[in-house]
Amino acid sequence: MKKQAKRRLIRTAAAGLSLLAAIPALALPTSADEPYDVYNYNYLGEAVPSQAGYLAERSVSGLDLGTDAFSTPSDLFKDENDLFYLVDSGNNRILVIDSEFTKIEKIYDSFKMPDGSETTLKNPKGVFVSPDTGYLYIADNENSRALVCTKEGEVVMEITKPESTVYDQQLTFLPQKILCDNAGNIYIVLNNTTKGAAMFDANGEFIGYYGANAVAATATVIANHFWNAIASEEEKRYRARSTPTAFDNFDLDTAKGFIYTSTSSGSTDTDIVKKVNPEGYNLFSYMSNFTWGDLFSTWYSGTSYKTKIVDIDIGSDGSINCLDATTGRVFQYDKEADLLFIMGATGDQVGAFTAGNVTAVETKGDGCENVYVLDSGKGTVTIFGQTVFGGIVHHATTLYNGGYYEEALDPWLEVLKRDGNYRRAYLGISSAYYNMGRYKDSMEYAKKADASARYNRAFERYRSEWLREHLTVILIIAAVLIAGIWGLRKFLRKKREKALATATNQKGGAAV
Amino acid sequence: MMDLTQPQWVKHVVFHPFEGFEDLRWKKGGTLKYTVIIIIALFFALIAYDRWCGFQFRPLPDAMFSVVPYIMRSVVYFLAWVLGNWAICTLLDGEGTMKNICIYSSYALIPYIVSTYVNVFLTHILVRDEQVFFSTVYYIGLIWSGLLLFNAIKAVHQYTFTKTVAAIILTLIAMLIILFLAVLFLSLFQKVYVFFYSLYTEILYRVRV
Numbered sequence: 001m002k003k004q005a006k007r008r009l010i011r012t013a014a015a016g017l018s019l020l021a022a023i024p025a026l027a028l029p030t031s032a033d034e035p036y037d038v039y040n041y042n043y044l045g046e047a048v049p050s051q052a053g054y055l056a057e058r059s060v061s062g063l064d065l066g067t068d069a070f071s072t073p074s075d076l077f078k079d080e081n082d083l084f085y086l087v088d089s090g091n092n093r094i095l096v097i098d099s100e101f102t103k104i105e106k107i108y109d110s111f112k113m114p115d116g117s118e119t120t121l122k123n124p125k126g127v128f129v130s131p132d133t134g135y136l137y138i139a140d141n142e143n144s145r146a147l148v149c150t151k152e153g154e155v156v157m158e159i160t161k162p163e164s165t166v167y168d169q170q171l172t173f174l175p176q177k178i179l180c181d182n183a184g185n186i187y188i189v190l191n192n193t194t195k196g197a198a199m200f201d202a203n204g205e206f207i208g209y210y211g212a213n214a215v216a217a218t219a220t221v222i223a224n225h226f227w228n229a230i231a232s233e234e235e236k237r238y239r240a241r242s243t244p245t246a247f248d249n250f251d252l253d254t255a256k257g258f259i260y261t262s263t264s265s266g267s268t269d270t271d272i273v274k275k276v277n278p279e280g281y282n283l284f285s286y287m288s289n290f291t292w293g294d295l296f297s298t299w300y301s302g303t304s305y306k307t308k309i310v311d312i313d314i315g316s317d318g319s320i321n322c323l324d325a326t327t328g329r330v331f332q333y334d335k336e337a338d339l340l341f342i343m344g345a346t347g348d349q350v351g352a353f354t355a356g357n358v359t360a361v362e363t364k365g366d367g368c369e370n371v372y373v374l375d376s377g378k379g380t381v382t383i384f385g386q387t388v389f390g391g392i393v394h395h396a397t398t399l400y401n402g403g404y405y406e407e408a409l410d411p412w413l414e415v416l417k418r419d420g421n422y423r424r425a426y427l428g429i430s431s432a433y434y435n436m437g438r439y440k441d442s443m444e445y446a447k448k449a450d451a452s453a454r455y456n457r458a459f460e461r462y463r464s465e466w467l468r469e470h471l472t473v474i475l476i477i478a479a480v481l482i483a484g485i486w487g488l489r490k491f492l493r494k495k496r497e498k499a500l501a502t503a504t505n506q507k508g509g510a511a512v
Numbered sequence: 513m514m515d516l517t518q519p520q521w522v523k524h525v526v527f528h529p530f531e532g533f534e535d536l537r538w539k540k541g542g543t544l545k546y547t548v549i550i551i552i553a554l555f556f557a558l559i560a561y562d563r564w565c566g567f568q569f570r571p572l573p574d575a576m577f578s579v580v581p582y583i584m585r586s587v588v589y590f591l592a593w594v595l596g597n598w599a600i601c602t603l604l605d606g607e608g609t610m611k612n613i614c615i616y617s618s619y620a621l622i623p624y625i626v627s628t629y630v631n632v633f634l635t636h637i638l639v640r641d642e643q644v645f646f647s648t649v650y651y652i653g654l655i656w657s658g659l660l661l662f663n664a665i666k667a668v669h670q671y672t673f674t675k676t677v678a679a680i681i682l683t684l685i686a687m688l689i690i691l692f693l694a695v696l697f698l699s700l701f702q703k704v705y706v707f708f709y710s711l712y713t714e715i716l717y718r719v720r721v
Contacts, residue, residue, distance in 0.1 A: 043573075044573060044575065044576075446567075450573050450574070452568050452569070453568075453640075455568050456568035456639055456640045459566070459567075460639040463639065
C-alpha cells in the first residue's frame with residue numbers, strides 16, 4: 001500500500017516536472033539563442049513576450065584583442081570614424097579598437113605634456129572624442145584632472161580643480177565622465193556635487209555648473225518648503241536642506257547638440273533621464289511620470305531591486321539606449337522615448353552580464369545596427385546585432401518620427417506580421433491610413449491599439465465624409481419625417497375636433 | 513379620478529416630479545415588478561456606458577472589464593439605500609414601508625437610466641469636441657433623478673422639506689455603515705471558509721496516510 005502510494009507520488013512529481021519544463025516553451029516561443037526571455041511592455045504596463053530586436057553575437061575580452069585582460073574597464077566611446085575608445089581603468093590606459101571590434105589600433109598609456117615631460121593616467125574613468133576639435137578628452141580620475149590631447153597623444157590642455165569662488169574649495173575634483181559639446185565647451189561629471197556637471201569653456205576656464213537634477217517633490221520636500229517659509233534665519237540654518245540627486249553619466253547627441261544625462265541613484269524617480277538643451281533646461285521635464293527602464297521594482301528577500309541607469313547612449317538615429325546595472329538590461333527607446341527593445345540579462349552566457357557591473361553602452365550604425373555593452377566584472381565587451389525584425393522596426397520608427405507616415409506603412413505592416421503584439425505598429429498604421437484618407441481603416445487600427453484619441457480624430461473625418469456623401473438622403477428623410485409628423489398632427493387634431501363637435505352636439509341635443 | 517394603469521403611473525410620476533409621488537401614494541399605485549425591471553435596466557445601463565459606447569469615449573480598456581463593480585453599483589447600492597432609508601426613517605416617524613421605499617426610489621431612477629442609454633447612443637455619433645451635448649444629457653438625467661428621489665422620500669414618509677434633507681444625509685451614512693459591515697462580514701466568512709477548508713484537507717491527508 002505504502003509502496004504504491006510512493007510510486008504514485010513519484011509519477012505525479014515526474015509529470016509535474018515535465019509540465020513545468022514545457023510551460024516556458026509553450027508560453028514564450030522566443031529565440032533559442034537568448035539566455036533570457038525577450039519581452040516588451042504593452043500599453044497597460046504589463047510585460048508581454050516579444051520578438052527580439054537584438055541578439056548577442058559575441059563578447060570580446062582584452063585577450064581576444066591580443067593584449068592584457070581588461071581590468072575594471074569603465075567607459076566605452078565611439079568616435080565619428082566608428083573607432084572605439086575603451087577606458088581600461090585598472091590598467092591605466094585607453095585602447096583604440098577598430099570598428100569591427102577585432103583588433104587594437106592604438107594604446108594610449110602615456111601622454112606628452114606641453115613642456116615635454118611624460119605623464120601617465122591614474123584610474124581614468126571617462127573618454128570623449130570631439131568630432132569638431134578632433135581632441136581626446138579624458139577624465140583622469142585619481143590624478144584629479146581632465147586631459148585634452150591630440151590623437152597623437154600630445155596634451156593640449158590640463159583641467160584641474162577650478163580656483164573660482166563658485167567652486168567650493170573644500171571639495172575634491174575627481175572627474176568621472178567628460179564630454180565636449182559642439183561649441184567646444186567641456187562638461188565634467190564629478191561625484192561629489194549635486195549642482196550638475198562642471199562646465200568649462202574651450203580654454204579651460206570654469207564657467208559654472210550645468211543641468212542639475214530637480215528635487216523630487218515628495219511630501220517631505222513640500223513640508224520642508226512650508227516650514228522654511230515660516231522659519232527664522234537662525235532656525236533655517238539648522239533645518240535639513242532638500243538637495244537633488246546628482247546625475248552620473250551623460251552623452252552628447254552629436255547631430256542635435258543636446259546633452260542627455262542619466263541618474264543611477266535608487267532613491268529617486270525624478271530626472272532619471274534628462275534631455276538638456278544648451279541653456280540647461282530639461283526638455284524631458286514634461287515626462288515627470290515616465291518610468292525609465294523596468295516599470296516595476298522587484299522585491300526579493302526584503303530588498304527592492306530598482307532600475308539603475310548607469311549609462312546612456314544616443315544612437316545615430318536618435319534612439320536613446322539606457323543601460324540598467326541592476327538587471328544588466330539595455331532599454332532602447334526611440335527619440336520620442338517610446339520603448340523599442342529590451343535586451344540583456346544577468347548571468348554567465350554571452351548576452352548576459354554580472355549584476356551591478358555593467359558600465360557603458362554604445363551603439364554603431366545609422367539604424368543602430370549594433371549595441372555594445374561593457375561589463376567591468378567580466379572585462380568584456382558584448383556585441384549585440386540587430387535582427388531583421390529590429391531593423392524593420394528601426395526603419396519604420398525613423399520614418400514615422402520624421403513624419404513620413406505613409407512611407408512607414410509597409411514597414412509597420414511587416415512588423416505586425418512578425419509580432420502581432422507590437423502596439424506601435426498599430427499606431428503607425430492608423431496614422432498612415434489617416435494621412436491617406438482611409439479613415440475607416442485608420443479607425444480599425446486605432447481601435448486595435450486601444451488609442452481612443454486617435455480613433456476620435458479618424459472618426460471625426462469619417463463622420464464628416466459620411467455626412468457629405470449621404471447629405472441628400474438625410475435631407476430627404478428629414479423632410480419626409482417633418483412633413484409626415486405635421487400631417488399626422490393635423491389629421492389627429494381634425495379628428496379630435498370632429499369627435500368633440502359630435503359629443504357637444506349630442507349633449508346639446510339631450511339638453512334640448 | 514387618476515385611475516391609471518401601471519405604465520401610466522410610471523409616466524405620471526416621472527413627468528410630475530413634485531406631485532407625482534403624492535398621487536402614487538394616495539392611489540397606492542406602483543409595483544415591485546417594475547422595481548426589478550428598473551434595477552436590471554440600471555445594471556445594463558452602467559455596463560452599456562462602459563462597454564457599448566463609441567470607442568472615442570471609451571474610458572476602460574477591454575482587458576480590465578469585470579462584472580462585479582456593475583452589480584455593486586446597481587443592485588448592492590440600491591439595496592443598501594433602501595435598507596438604510598428604511599432603518600433610519602422607521603426611527604424618524606416615517607410612514608413608508610420597505611416595499612414602498614423600494615418602488616418609489618426605483619421609479620425615481622428612471623430619468624438617469626434613460627439619459628445613460630441616450631448617452632450611449634450619442635457617443636456613437638459625437639466626437640470628443642462635442643462632449644458638451646453628452647454632459648448636458650447626463651446632468652439633465654442626474655438632476656431630474658435627484659429631484660425625483662428627493663420627492664419620493666418626502667412623499668413616502670410624509671416628511672417636511674428639512675426632515676427629508678436630514679433623512680437623506682442620515683441614509684447615506686447608514687449606507688456607508690451597511691457596506692462597511694458587509695465587507696467585514698465577507699472577509700470574516702472567507703477566513704472561516706479557509707479555516708474549514710484547511711481542516712478538510714488536513715483530515716483528508718490523515719485519512720490517506
